[in-house]
Amino acid sequence: MPEAAHTHLRPVPGPTDSETRPHEAEPGVAGLTPPRGFGKKGRFVSDVLVELGFVTAERAEAAVAEGRTAGRPPERILCEQGAITAAQLSQAIAERYGLDHVDLSVYSVDMAAANLLPLTSARRYQAVPIGYADPQTLLVAMADPANVLAADDIKIATGLQTRMVVADSADIDSLLRRLNSLQSAVSEAVEDEEDRGGEEAIDTISGLHASAEDAPVVKLVYSILGQAVNEGVSDIHFEPERDDMRVRFRVDGILHEAAHVPRRMVSAVVSRIKIMSDLDIAERRIPQDGRVAVTVDDRLVDLRVTTLPTQRGEGATVRILDTRNAMRSLDDLGMGEEAREPFETAVHRPYGAVLVTGPTGSGKSTTLYAALAAINSIDRKVITIEDPVEYQVDGINQINVNPKAGLTFATGLRSVLRADPDVIMVGEIRDADTARIAIEAALTGHLVLSTLHTNDAPGTITRLQKMGIESFLTASAIDCIVAQRLARTLCPNCKTRTHVPQAALGAAGFGATTDVEAYEAVGCSRCGNTGYKGRVGLYSVMRMTSLVKDMTVSGAPESEIAGVARQEGMLSLREAGMAKVRAGVTSLDEVLRVTA
Numbered sequence: 001m002p003e004a005a006h007t008h009l010r011p012v013p014g015p016t017d018s019e020t021r022p023h024e025a026e027p028g029v030a031g032l033t034p035p036r037g038f039g040k041k042g043r044f045v046s047d048v049l050v051e052l053g054f055v056t057a058e059r060a061e062a063a064v065a066e067g068r069t070a071g072r073p074p075e076r077i078l079c080e081q082g083a084i085t086a087a088q089l090s091q092a093i094a095e096r097y098g099l100d101h102v103d104l105s106v107y108s109v110d111m112a113a114a115n116l117l118p119l120t121s122a123r124r125y126q127a128v129p130i131g132y133a134d135p136q137t138l139l140v141a142m143a144d145p146a147n148v149l150a151a152d153d154i155k156i157a158t159g160l161q162t163r164m165v166v167a168d169s170a171d172i173d174s175l176l177r178r179l180n181s182l183q184s185a186v187s188e189a190v191e192d193e194e195d196r197g198g199e200e201a202i203d204t205i206s207g208l209h210a211s212a213e214d215a216p217v218v219k220l221v222y223s224i225l226g227q228a229v230n231e232g233v234s235d236i237h238f239e240p241e242r243d244d245m246r247v248r249f250r251v252d253g254i255l256h257e258a259a260h261v262p263r264r265m266v267s268a269v270v271s272r273i274k275i276m277s278d279l280d281i282a283e284r285r286i287p288q289d290g291r292v293a294v295t296v297d298d299r300l301v302d303l304r305v306t307t308l309p310t311q312r313g314e315g316a317t318v319r320i321l322d323t324r325n326a327m328r329s330l331d332d333l334g335m336g337e338e339a340r341e342p343f344e345t346a347v348h349r350p351y352g353a354v355l356v357t358g359p360t361g362s363g364k365s366t367t368l369y370a371a372l373a374a375i376n377s378i379d380r381k382v383i384t385i386e387d388p389v390e391y392q393v394d395g396i397n398q399i400n401v402n403p404k405a406g407l408t409f410a411t412g413l414r415s416v417l418r419a420d421p422d423v424i425m426v427g428e429i430r431d432a433d434t435a436r437i438a439i440e441a442a443l444t445g446h447l448v449l450s451t452l453h454t455n456d457a458p459g460t461i462t463r464l465q466k467m468g469i470e471s472f473l474t475a476s477a478i479d480c481i482v483a484q485r486l487a488r489t490l491c492p493n494c495k496t497r498t499h500v501p502q503a504a505l506g507a508a509g510f511g512a513t514t515d516v517e518a519y520e521a522v523g524c525s526r527c528g529n530t531g532y533k534g535r536v537g538l539y540s541v542m543r544m545t546s547l548v549k550d551m552t553v554s555g556a557p558e559s560e561i562a563g564v565a566r567q568e569g570m571l572s573l574r575e576a577g578m579a580k581v582r583a584g585v586t587s588l589d590e591v592l593r594v595t596a
Helices: 045-051 057-070 076-082 088-096 119-126 150-159 168-180 181-195 201-205 217-228 263-276 337-347 364-375 409-417 432-443 458-466 471-477 502-508 546-553 558-567 573-582 588-595
Strands: 125-132 135-144 160-168 236-242 244-251 254-262 287-297 299-310 314-324 352-357 382-386 395-399 425-426 447-452 477-491 496-500 516-520 531-542
Touching: 045 057, 045 076, 045 088, 045 471, 057 076, 076 088, 088 160, 088 168, 119 125, 119 150, 119 168, 125 150, 125 168, 125 558, 135 150, 135 168, 150 160, 160 395, 168 217, 168 588, 217 236, 217 254, 217 287, 217 314, 217 546, 236 263, 244 263, 254 263, 263 287, 263 299, 263 314, 287 425, 337 352, 337 477, 337 531, 352 458, 352 573, 364 382, 364 425, 364 477, 382 409, 409 425, 409 432, 425 432, 425 531, 432 447, 432 471, 447 458, 458 471, 458 477, 458 558, 471 477, 471 546, 477 573, 477 588, 516 573, 516 588, 531 573, 531 588, 558 588
Parallel strands: 135 160, 352 447, 352 477, 382 395, 382 425, 425 447
Antiparallel strands: 125 135, 236 244, 236 314, 244 254, 287 299, 299 314, 477 531, 496 516
16 A cells, blocks of 8 residues: 555654653743653652642642542642642643643734634633644643543644643633633624624614524624623623713723724614513613523523613613622631631521621622521521522522512511521611611521621611610620621732832821731733732621620710720721731732722
């Protein structure tokens, strides 16, 4: 048989072939690092981490033992415990397989190559082409090089040979978000809409469900939702302006602009959102509220939709409730020991009231859900009344407020007390009736959890007094008051060490006695150039000790109660924030922003 007929065959690699010899990275290519050895395919990743000097042998062995018990890879445990960084883990994986490691925050990605693989496939495989090793070979960054099926599928999809390199999964996610540019989706929708006949095609979306699925605007709305979910957005704002519609995302509590939608597509976008949430698309004069559950990239998320008739047209706000991130444990909240001990003691008591205070968006509901998760058991009946029920929790009876039907916090709470509950969670104390019923419930053998809008923990006592609650009832019923804020956490990949002088700390109201070494935000591709990624809670917990109760009954000023509470161990929000600054979790500027 002629030799040409066997061009698809490859010789079995020998001792000197590339299978055992690491591929030499191109000299001078920024971000691409060859392996140090000749591949360690017979070794565990945890062993490679020790050989590279990232962890000690004792720490690795402890992780291996914990991994056997938990049924999880020890390297993942080390990463979650902070013993190694995600970048170090990806370097160890590359070394274990004898592959190059790529730092996508440094490497110059060829976007033309990246777009050769469909975005859905790239997300599924956690792999993306980043350039060419030669005209017929793609350089593909993967988080898991052991996924040989993904490598074969990428070859078939692109029609090119592939050379795998290992990248941090967070880097790959960041690159995928850049590929899924929302403004590109807007441009494609506009072009598609023009091909279909311009404004006539868009107008049909306003009233027809059947044709809506084929309209360009549907693709645009789904692109917006998909990118928002993948970026961890909490709210999407559709804001009509004079010439177009501005789309803004709220990430980690901060709004940033995502895209602009042409004016002629504005009404269609809002109509599509209304159709999804079963709202009246013909009613544009009054606000409407709706809710819908959607699946985005195999993730179930709840959307709370609010439409607003503004001066420049009808806009909408979509709150994204990702059930995957819904329930947090007390370990996940970031409470320091000074705050967690009194809070955990209070929520495990059989009766009394625990109040969580702070402004809207400060994470109060998340804290209450974490407390419920800690005490939810078969021998306790837990009933919540919320506006609205944000996350459904197994084993808990949850009631949604419905003012139109006469179901308010106060009326619902009266009915709940007749249903033999052990634990009651009231979403928010908004009025005197709700406050009085909640306080009385705490005095009659129920554990009551609720939220209140005050600036700090001592201010809660004053607020209840102004609601008409007698001071002796407040002192008798409440066990613990928590004030909290959410501060953005520094991006671990780009934060830099800085030195904060004592004078600057004193001027900012921190009262430090020495200079402080801390970290400050820089910004990189992994955090969207913000310098921050994720949020952590700052907690100030005031225990209702005997002395604080006596001062409450005697009507002592809020400032005096605060002084005594601090003498008895309460940290202020700024002091709690300063502990996070010293630990390198957040920055001084961020603490000042959220506690101002």
